[in-house]
Amino acid sequence: MQPISSPAELAELRSGIIAARDPNHIWVQLCAGTGCLACGCEPVAAAFRQHIHDQGLEGVVHLKLTGCHGFCERGPLVVIQPQGVFYQRITPEDVGAIVEQTVKHGRVVTKLLYRDPASKTRVEKAEEIPFYKKQVRLVLRSNGLLDPTSLDDYIALGGYAALAKALTMTPEGIVDEVKRSKLRGRGGGGFPTGLKWETCRRAKGEPKYVICNADEGDPGAFMDRSVLEGNPHSVIEGMIIGAYAIGSHEGYVYVRHEYPLAVKHLSIALGQAREAGLLGSDILGSGFGFDIGVSRGGGAFVCGESTALMASLEGKVGEPRAKYVHTVEHGLWDKPSNLNNVETWANIPLIVEHGADWFASIGTEGSKGTKVFALTGKISNTGLVEVPMGITLREILHDIGGGVPGRKKFKAVQTGGPSGGTLIVETRDARIVHSLEEAGEIAPGETVTSLLDLPVDFDELTKAGSMMGSGGMIVMDQDSCMVDVARYFIHFLIEESCGKCLPCREGLRKLHEILERITKGQGEPEDIATLQEIADTLIDTSLCQLGGSAPNPVLSTLRYFRDEYDAHIREKRCPAGVCKDLVGYAVTEACVGDAKCAKVCPTGAISGGPRSLQVIDQAKCIQCDACYQVCTFDAIARVKRDRAEEVQAAAKAAWRPVKERGRAEARA
Amino acid sequence: MPKVDITVDGRPISVEEGSYVLQAAEALGIDIPTLCFFKYVKPYAACRICVVEARDRRGRTRIVTACNYPASEGIEILTRTPRVVAARRLNLEMLMSRCASMPVLNDLAAKLGIEKPRWGTGTDTCILCGLCVRVCDEIVGAQAIGFASRGAARYVTTPFEVDSEACILCGACAALCPTGHIRMEEAGGREVVHSEITLGPNAAIAVPFRQAVPNAPRIDPEFCVHFRTGGCKVCAAVCPKECISHDDADRTEEFGVGTVVLATGYADLDPAPLKQYGYGRLPNVITSMEFERMNNAAGSTGGRILTERGEEPRTIAILHCIGSRDEDHHPYCSRVCCMYALKFAHLVKEKTSAEVYQLYIDMRAFGKGYEEFFHRILGEGVNVIRGKAAEVVRAGEDCEEGTLLVRCEDTLISKFREIPVDMVVLCTALEAHGDAKEVARRFGISVGADGWFIERHPKLGPVSTTTDGVFLAGGCQSPKDIPDAVAQGSGAAAQAMSLMTRGEVEMDGAYAVIDEEICSGCRLCNDLCPYGAIGFVAERKVSSVNPALCKACGTCAAGCPSGAIRALHFADEQIFAEIEGILS
Numbered sequence A: 001m002q003p004i005s006s007p008a009e010l011a012e013l014r015s016g017i018i019a020a021r022d023p024n025h026i027w028v029q030l031c032a033g034t035g036c037l038a039c040g041c042e043p044v045a046a047a048f049r050q051h052i053h054d055q056g057l058e059g060v061v062h063l064k065l066t067g068c069h070g071f072c073e074r075g076p077l078v079v080i081q082p083q084g085v086f087y088q089r090i091t092p093e094d095v096g097a098i099v100e101q102t103v104k105h106g107r108v109v110t111k112l113l114y115r116d117p118a119s120k121t122r123v124e125k126a127e128e129i130p131f132y133k134k135q136v137r138l139v140l141r142s143n144g145l146l147d148p149t150s151l152d153d154y155i156a157l158g159g160y161a162a163l164a165k166a167l168t169m170t171p172e173g174i175v176d177e178v179k180r181s182k183l184r185g186r187g188g189g190g191f192p193t194g195l196k197w198e199t200c201r202r203a204k205g206e207p208k209y210v211i212c213n214a215d216e217g218d219p220g221a222f223m224d225r226s227v228l229e230g231n232p233h234s235v236i237e238g239m240i241i242g243a244y245a246i247g248s249h250e251g252y253v254y255v256r257h258e259y260p261l262a263v264k265h266l267s268i269a270l271g272q273a274r275e276a277g278l279l280g281s282d283i284l285g286s287g288f289g290f291d292i293g294v295s296r297g298g299g300a301f302v303c304g305e306s307t308a309l310m311a312s313l314e315g316k317v318g319e320p321r322a323k324y325v326h327t328v329e330h331g332l333w334d335k336p337s338n339l340n341n342v343e344t345w346a347n348i349p350l351i352v353e354h355g356a357d358w359f360a361s362i363g364t365e366g367s368k369g370t371k372v373f374a375l376t377g378k379i380s381n382t383g384l385v386e387v388p389m390g391i392t393l394r395e396i397l398h399d400i401g402g403g404v405p406g407r408k409k410f411k412a413v414q415t416g417g418p419s420g421g422t423l424i425v426e427t428r429d430a431r432i433v434h435s436l437e438e439a440g441e442i443a444p445g446e447t448v449t450s451l452l453d454l455p456v457d458f459d460e461l462t463k464a465g466s467m468m469g470s471g472g473m474i475v476m477d478q479d480s481c482m483v484d485v486a487r488y489f490i491h492f493l494i495e496e497s498c499g500k501c502l503p504c505r506e507g508l509r510k511l512h513e514i515l516e517r518i519t520k521g522q523g524e525p526e527d528i529a530t531l532q533e534i535a536d537t538l539i540d541t542s543l544c545q546l547g548g549s550a551p552n553p554v555l556s557t558l559r560y561f562r563d564e565y566d567a568h569i570r571e572k573r574c575p576a577g578v579c580k581d582l583v584g585y586a587v588t589e590a591c592v593g594d595a596k597c598a599k600v601c602p603t604g605a606i607s608g609g610p611r612s613l614q615v616i617d618q619a620k621c622i623q624c625d626a627c628y629q630v631c632t633f634d635a636i637a638r639v640k641r642d643r644a645e646e647v648q649a650a651a652k653a654a655w656r657p658v659k660e661r662g663r664a665e666a667r668a
Numbered sequence B: 001m002p003k004v005d006i007t008v009d010g011r012p013i014s015v016e017e018g019s020y021v022l023q024a025a026e027a028l029g030i031d032i033p034t035l036c037f038f039k040y041v042k043p044y045a046a047c048r049i050c051v052v053e054a055r056d057r058r059g060r061t062r063i064v065t066a067c068n069y070p071a072s073e074g075i076e077i078l079t080r081t082p083r084v085v086a087a088r089r090l091n092l093e094m095l096m097s098r099c100a101s102m103p104v105l106n107d108l109a110a111k112l113g114i115e116k117p118r119w120g121t122g123t124d125t126c127i128l129c130g131l132c133v134r135v136c137d138e139i140v141g142a143q144a145i146g147f148a149s150r151g152a153a154r155y156v157t158t159p160f161e162v163d164s165e166a167c168i169l170c171g172a173c174a175a176l177c178p179t180g181h182i183r184m185e186e187a188g189g190r191e192v193v194h195s196e197i198t199l200g201p202n203a204a205i206a207v208p209f210r211q212a213v214p215n216a217p218r219i220d221p222e223f224c225v226h227f228r229t230g231g232c233k234v235c236a237a238v239c240p241k242e243c244i245s246h247d248d249a250d251r252t253e254e255f256g257v258g259t260v261v262l263a264t265g266y267a268d269l270d271p272a273p274l275k276q277y278g279y280g281r282l283p284n285v286i287t288s289m290e291f292e293r294m295n296n297a298a299g300s301t302g303g304r305i306l307t308e309r310g311e312e313p314r315t316i317a318i319l320h321c322i323g324s325r326d327e328d329h330h331p332y333c334s335r336v337c338c339m340y341a342l343k344f345a346h347l348v349k350e351k352t353s354a355e356v357y358q359l360y361i362d363m364r365a366f367g368k369g370y371e372e373f374f375h376r377i378l379g380e381g382v383n384v385i386r387g388k389a390a391e392v393v394r395a396g397e398d399c400e401e402g403t404l405l406v407r408c409e410d411t412l413i414s415k416f417r418e419i420p421v422d423m424v425v426l427c428t429a430l431e432a433h434g435d436a437k438e439v440a441r442r443f444g445i446s447v448g449a450d451g452w453f454i455e456r457h458p459k460l461g462p463v464s465t466t467t468d469g470v471f472l473a474g475g476c477q478s479p480k481d482i483p484d485a486v487a488q489g490s491g492a493a494a495q496a497m498s499l500m501t502r503g504e505v506e507m508d509g510a511y512a513v514i515d516e517e518i519c520s521g522c523r524l525c526n527d528l529c530p531y532g533a534i535g536f537v538a539e540r541k542v543s544s545v546n547p548a549l550c551k552a553c554g555t556c557a558a559g560c561p562s563g564a565i566r567a568l569h570f571a572d573e574q575i576f577a578e579i580e581g582i583l584s
Helices: A007-020 A034-039 A041-054 A092-105 A151-156 A161-168 A171-181 A193-202 A223-230 A232-246 A260-275 A306-313 A342-354 A356-360 A393-400 A430-438 A458-463 A482-496 A502-519 A527-541 A545-549 A552-560 A562-570 A596-600 A626-630 A641-654 A658-667 B021-027 B082-098 B103-111 B131-140 B172-176 B234-238 B288-295 B337-351 B370-379 B436-443 B482-502 B524-528 B555-559 B572-583
Strands: A026-031 A061-066 A078-081 A085-087 A114-116 A121-123 A209-214 A250-256 A291-297 A337-341 A370-377 A383-388 A410-415 A421-424 A472-477 A583-587 A636-640 B003-008 B011-016 B051-055 B061-065 B076-078 B146-148 B155-157 B260-262 B285-287 B315-322 B355-360 B383-386 B389-394 B404-410 B415-421 B423-428 B470-472 B512-514 B534-537 B542-545 B565-567
Touching (some): A007 A161, A085 A092, A161 A232, A161 A342, A171 A232, A171 A356, A209 A342, A223 A232, A223 A260, A223 A370, A232 A250, A232 A337, A337 A342, A370 A393, A370 A410, A393 A410, A421 A552, A502 A562, A502 B082, A626 A636, B011 B021, B131 B146, B260 B436, B260 B482, B315 B415, B337 B423, B404 B423, B555 B565
Parallel strands (some): A026 A061, A209 A337, B003 B076
Antiparallel strands (some): A078 A085, A114 A121, B512 B565
16 A cells, blocks of 8 residues: 555545445444454354355445444344344344345344334334434444454544644644543543643653553453454544644553454554554654554553553553652653543544534533443443443433343442442432431431432542443442442452552452451441541552552442441341352242252252252252242242241241142132 | 752751652651661652651642652641551551561551551561562662562562572672561572671671771672672762772882882791691691681680680690791791790680690790790699690590590600690791792892891891892791881881981992993893892893992893993903002
C-alpha cells in the first residue's frame, strides 16, 4: 500500500473503498469477540464458508468476522447485511437454513431470531431488542460492523477522518476541545482528560510519552479487551491525536499478556497504520511524527495503577510509587507521560470529529459521554453495554440486563471492580434502614428502599460508596452472602496487592482474617469496629489507590448490609445460606421424591428412595450445595446449621406423597 | 532550588522547595518515627509509619508520608494529631502481628504508647522495609537481592533463590537490616569479607588497626563497593569535612634530597626451619612478636594471654636464643631477647597465675637498671633454667591433651629436664632484611656478611657511612633495643641537620674527572665506584663523576679501559714527579 500523504488522499481512498463495494452484495457479520469465540463461533464460521462455497456464492456473499457485538449471553451472533437481520445462538447446523433462506432469498428464519421475554415476540433487528434499545453505542459503534484486521473497513466507516481534522487544528485547539468536552478518564479515576493533557503539554522535559492503559484486571470486566479486539484502529487514532496535542512522538500500549487476540489485532492494526503512513515520521503529510510500541504485561492487577504500569514498562518490578510528583511531569523514564485508558482514547476521535459540544450534550453535569459496562453475574443478558452517563441502575439492570434470571430476587450490584463497592438495589428490611439512619446517610423517618434509581455517573457512584472504576458491573441475587462477597474481593486484593506498603499488605490480611472468622461463625461484636478502623487506616495511609480503595467492598457492604454482618456475628447465621460453616441443608415438605438430589450428592448423604421424602444425613453433608442447585421444586432449604435436623423432622411430620397431596389440595 | 516557608507543628522553617518534610522536621528536632528510611537511598514510603498530616494553602488536609512529601510554599505539617497517631499505631500493630518480637518494633511500640499489640506477635523476622534491596540496587549497584512474590506473601531473596554471583559479598544489606534478618554466610567457596569474626578491618574503609600510623581510615579498593561498581561513595557523602576522595591513587614521586637517614629496621627470623621447636607444627608454639601482639590491648585477644583453645595457660616456657648465638643460623647475640623475655615473664605473672620457665644460655642484662629488673623477676617466682632448650614435643598420653614437653639440659645442676607446658614462646633472632645488600648497593654503603649495614667507623663514626650524607639509625645497622635505636636515630638526625644547615658541601680538591672525548660510555666505572659517585649521562652517552661524592680513591681511573678517567692532583706526571722527588 502507498502511504497516504494528505487528508485529501485519505478521503479519496475512502470513497474509492465505498465505491468498490457492490451494494447488492451480502455481508454476513459474524461476531468473533471473546464471548462468541467461547460460545463456538469458529465452527459456525467454517460452516458459512462451506455453504457459501457449495452454493457458488463467493464474490457475492462475504463472511466478515467482526468484533464483539456486546450481547454475549446470546452468542454466537450473526447479522446479515444489508437487511440487518439479527440471529442469535446459532450452531453450525443452523447455517444451512440462514444461507438458503436469508442470504439467497431474503426470507427470515424465525426460530433463530431473538425472542423478547416481555412481549414474547420474535424480534428481527438488533436495534429493536431491549438489550440494544436503551444503549448509546459510541465507542462500540463499529465493533459489530468491521473486521478488526481490515484497515479498509475502518476507513470506509469514516476512520482516521478525525485524525485528518485534528492535524489541521493547533495542538492547543485540540486540548481545548477535549477540555470543553469534559471527558473524564474511563480507567476508574475519572480525572478530566483535557486537564491532564494540558498539564502534560506544559510539563518541562523531552521526549514526552503517551501511553494507553490496556491492563484490564478487574474480574468480570472485558470492555477494553473488546475495544482492542474489535476496533483497534479507534484506539490508535485517539492516541495519535493525543500525541499531536501533547507534543509526543512516542507512545506505548501496555496490554495484558492474557489478551492474545487483543495483542494480535492491535499489532496487525499498528502494522497497517505504519504502512498507510498513519504512523511514522510524516503522518498524512503533516510533518508530525509518532509511533506506538506494544508492551505486554505479566498479569499483575496492580500494574493497572499508573506508576506501577510505568515501572513495568521500564522493565522494573510493577510497584507503585508515591504520586506527590505527578506522572504527567515525571512519568515513564522520568519524562512527562500522559496515560489514558483504552476507552478514553477511543472516545477522542469522536470528540474531535463531532465536536466538544456534541459530546458534552450526552450525560450529566459532571460526567459527559457514555460509559461501557461489562454486565455480568446473576443477570439475564450478560454482555457489554454502552450507556449514556446518568442512566439509572434500574434501566441498566432491568431494561437492558433483563433482570435476574429465574425466580430469584435482585439483591445487589457491585461496580468498580474488586475495590469498588457493593450497592443495595432491592428493598431491605427495617434494620438496614435503621443502620443507615444511624450512619447519618438518611434522615430519620425517610424511607430508603432502593438505589435502583441512582443515576450512574462518576460522582453519584462515589457518593453512594462505590465507584465507577473501569466499568465492571456484577449483579448479585438473593443467593449471595454479602459478608462472603466482601471476603472474596478482599481475598482477590490480597493476592494482587504488590506488598510494598504496610497498610495494604498487612491491613488486607487482617481484614480477611476477620471476615473469614465472621463467615465461620466466630465473629465477635467488636469486629465491626475493628473492620472500620482498619479500613480507615488503609484509606488514609496506603501508598496507592489499590490500597486506598481496597476497603470499599467491606465499607459498602457494612453500610448497606449491616444486618447480614449482625446475623453472622450475633446469631451465627448466614441469611443467604452461603457460608458453609453456618449453613445446613434440609429437605422440606415440598419434596416430591424425585430423588434428583440423592443422585448428585457426592457423599451419599441423601437417602429416602423414590417417591418418598428424602432425608439428608447431617453427619455426611459437606454443604456442597449440589442438591440445592439441582432441585426444581425448591424443596431443599438452606437453614442455620443447628436447625437442619429440626426442619427435617417437621418436614417428616407434614410430608404427604405427591398423589395424596393432589387429592388433599383438591379437597381443600 | 528556591526556598519555601513551611511550618512543622506550628514551628516555621525555611527549606528548599521539593526537599522532604522529614528533613525539615529533623532540622527542627521534631522526631518522626520511620522504619524504612535511610538518608542515602531514595525514600521508599513503604512502612507508612512516618505519616503526618499536611494542610495546603487551600486548607485541604491529607495524610502524607513525611519521608517523601515535598515541601511547597505555605504547607503546614502536623506530626502528632490523633489521626496520625492512630494510623501509626494500627499500622505498627498489624506489622507486629506478622513479625517476631524484635527490638526495633518493640522500641517503636513503646514510643507510640502501645503496651501490648492487640493481635500479638508472629514469627517473621523481616519487616519488608526494603532497605537491603534498595541499598544493593542504588548504592552498591549489584542488584543481587530483590523482592519475590506479591502482597502478603512478599519476601526478600536472591534471584531465583540461588546463591548469586551478582552478590559481591559487601554485607551492606546485612549491615543496614534493622532486624538482623540477613546474615552473611560462606557459601560456594567464597569468603565473606565483612564477617564480624575476621581479625582484620571489617569494612572497606577503616583504620587499618588500632594505633596505626597515620591513625586515619583508609579505603581498601579490593573490598570497596565503589571500585567494583562505580557507585556508592556513601563515606564521602557522610564525611562532614569532605576528606574522602575516591580518585586518589598510589603514585611514585621523585624529589631531590641532600641527606638520607637509613632506618630500614630488622626482620624476625622465621623459626619454622628449626624443626626441633615445632613452630607451625605444634599448637601453642608462638614467636615473641606474636606473644607481644597478644598482650596488646588492641590485639586479637584484647590483651589476654590465651591458648588456641581460648583458655588461660597454666605453664609457659620462654625459650631464648632461637637462631641467635647459633652456629647454624646467626652467630651473633640478638641483644634484646633476654630483657623482653623477662618482661614477658613479668606480664604473665601480672595477668595470669601461670608458672613461667625461662630457658637461657646467658642472662645478658647489660643496660641501666636491667640487672635490677632481672632480680625483680626472680623475686616474682619465675623459674630460670640455664640451658638452651633442645626440643619441644607433644606430651605423651599420661598428660592432658595439648600439653607440650620442653626438653633441655639444666646446666647448673647437670640434669636433663622435661618440662610440661601449655604454651611455648620462641625468642627468635633479629636478622637483617633479605634485601639489605640491594639497599646498600643503591646507597653506596657497605654491608656485612650477616646483612647489617656497616657504619663508617665503629667508634668514631657510628651513625655515618662511607657515603657522605647517608646516615644509619636503628636496627638496620645491628640488633639494638629501643633506647639505643632512639639514641642512634637522634645522632643521625643531628648529623643530617648539621649538613643541611650548612647548605653547601666543602669539597676536597682531589677527585676524578672523565674526559668525555675519550669516554666510550662502557659504564664499567659506574659499578666500580665504591661510593656511587659515577653516573651515566644518557643524553651524551658518557659517564660523569659527582665530585661531591668522589673520595678520589682512584679505582675508576685505574679501571677505565679507555684511560678516560683522571684523578685530579694524581695525574701520572705528578705521581712520577713525586716518585722522582723521593728518589732524588
